[in-house]
Amino acid sequence: MRHNGGSAAGLYEGSLLPEETKAKELIRYAQVIVDVPAKQTNRPFDYIVPSELREWVSVGSRVGVPFGPRTLQGFVVGLSEQSAMSASRLKPIEQVLDLMPPLNPELVQLARWMSHTYICHDITALQAMIPGALKAKYEKWITVADTAAGGGSPGGQTYLLDASPEEEEIVAFVRQKGNVTTETMLSRFPNAGPHLKRLLERGTLAEVQTVKDRLNAKKVLYVEPAVSREELLAHSEKLPSGSKRQKELLRFFADSSEPLALAELTEKLGMSPGTVKGLADKGWLTVEAREVFRDPYADRQFARTEPLPLTEQQAVVLKEIADTLDRRAHRVFLLHGVTGSGKTEVYLQAIQRCLDQGREAIVLVPEISLTPQMVERFKGRFGEAVAVMHSRLSNGERYDEWRKIGLKKVKVVIGARSAIFAPFSSLGLVIIDEEHESSYKQEESPKYHARDVAVERAKQHGAAVVLGSATPSLESFAKTAKQPAIESEEAADSAYKLLTMSERVEGRPLPAVHVVDLREELKAGNRSMFSRGLHEAIEQRLERGEQTVLLLNRRGYSTFVMCRSCGYVVQCPHCDISLTYHQVSRTMRCHYCGLSEPEPKKCPSCESEHIRYFGTGTQRVEEELGRLFPGIRVIRMDVDTTSEKGAHEKLLGRFRNRQADVLLGTQMVAKGLDFPLVTLVGVIAADTVLHLPDFRAAEKTFQLLTQVAGRAGRHQLPGEVFIQTYTPEHYSIVTASGHDYESFLDSELELRRLRGYPPYCELVLVTLSHEQVPLLVRAGESFAARLKQLWERERLSLSGEDAYFEVYGPVASPIPRIKDRYRFQCMIKYRGNVDVSAMLAETSAAFDETVRNDKLLISIDVNPQVLM
């Protein structure tokens, strides 16, 4: 997508200048984006920077500002000496919310790029960059109004005309406290409700809103001596002989004057905090609260690891990356390495190189593979210099990891999607592991793709990007020089450099793959979910004491309930989608609106009692395994068993310790796991993804099969894989079983070219929704028409360039109704130097009135990964 740098940078011009070029004392005004995601407020507002806050305000600061009648959170996006507005109409910044700005000028600029590219409000992009713990929170307070209607008296006492004694009492209480939250008020005066309402209405009391203050850094009490060693000993002598504990404590600090945490001290010396307090009161010891970092890995020891010797292929790849790092150039590498080829070791050594240059590195991994194993490898190599951004961290922990980055205490961040926004100032390297994973796409606004954001950010820093995968996405592969014809000359210098590692470390072979035709099984009279081959193979592993991984690639909504008499399928009354059966709660649930109702005892349509549950879930496979292999130990890993904190790690730990023979799970068992005793992998049904209405279905199937097959035989013992399918002839299954990425690529590229899908074009999905179909249809058609009109205008200015643009639809969305709102979508396919984002922004702007008055919703997904 073309990015018109000029227009995007325009608003914030000056904000990217190095701060040093502006003397702090000259900065009088700040441009602030406020926390109101609306069209009319989507621009910077000027504020006065009070002189006492000047030191603390910089581009990227989070501030509390008065906006209309209330106080809002905002982000400083620019600083200036002048303002176009007359000073009398400007208000001052009320507070700076963090000691360290959570963002920096480069990230503020990146937010600008995001809001343009993904068509969202600036505040939405800015908020997406900071950890959840820093999201805006507001508090409402009640105070006595400045000009209390009802009058006051010179003596400072207030008469309240027409006020009851209770009301007098309430006002006195508020006056005494200054300000009070509603909760405090109601706990003090349980029946204050109606009085409060009246006092607020009459203007005696007023409601004020503030931005809830910064999340507190964790504080721990530390104790240290306040006087010299000699004095401590002298005091100790003078104490009465009964004060044994106090004497002991003084002698302790005479020996060691190091500050010690109070908790540790009392533990060590077996005394109560009171003893310490006694001496502190005398002024001999000081107790002070110190800020500490919450360290989620505090009690873990990570064995330091040294760089491993590299294979020839690894060395070649590392050298390429290192050369680019040494030149401090921006470059994107696509590292295609088969499973087990040692990509992680290459990452580690490349990061080391980057750190040696005094630069920082970000490692993105799919949330699902952010396992303890993974964390261990990075902590083991880089120790304290690593911060982990994990979805399961508490708000406090996450906030602290973030602060460590700002304070330059860490040099490497490893985390999921949003870790790409780590506020580093000299980024040298971004690694995106399993780059093909669709979890790098955020499905809520801003609907960004971390891979695209990474490349944009790396450009700004002159940093290298390494996209690693055993099964690269077609989009990324197409950007390597191997496929030059796809994009025009502009792409030539931004082409990705393809690096290949085709061999596993120590020359271990890839596992043998058997494709089992389930139709043949059925013909042979086998109606079990296990083919004869897989059955036998599992039996063998049990005998040999080896382990098996079983994949049942069942997405949450596949289980549906149907009446066998009339064929009725239980559906959600508000959304056009089947309800899913949840065995734990014995309820039928809607995946889209959260509706939950008891399981039907008889068919709602024909009252028949022949109700059948379709779709095999992991629970059923577990049952079946127990029946077929008595005594078998199975660990089931799916959303149900891993929802608890730490459950994931615990289950994998048990499997590693040979406390189970089989690990059975959904996608989550396919990625990144590395267990020496796993010699068998079984895919129960390979076709589930294949038949989804998605142009990436074949690609996803190929990726999943290749990934899961890669779990087998990674160490001394050779591996074996069984893929069960009803369509064994499908090219994605054939090529996956032959570990043949190249052939898959050829077939798939040809199909994409014929059907006009990425990487032969770019996609944007526009979804419109409304409660009434007629209005929706009209809006959809008019949206498409306007867009086409814009294109006609645009194409004239692109004369001579090879550009393509087409709007498809509107048509009903794959799920035509959610929460009683109907949905239509337009698909946009384009190619070349077209600023589609700008065109879409302009088109949606024309619909503002319909959006506002008729409650039409327009959602725009640039580079969508799911076409719903």
Place this chain on the structure above:
DNA sequence: AGCACGCCGACT
């Protein structure tokens, strides 16, 4: 997003 201001219907 809130909130105030402002112009047309059903009511004491």
Place this chain on the structure above:
DNA sequence: GTCGGCGTGCTC
């Protein structure tokens, strides 16, 4: 003649 509906516009 007024209370109140929500259309329109503003917030540094």
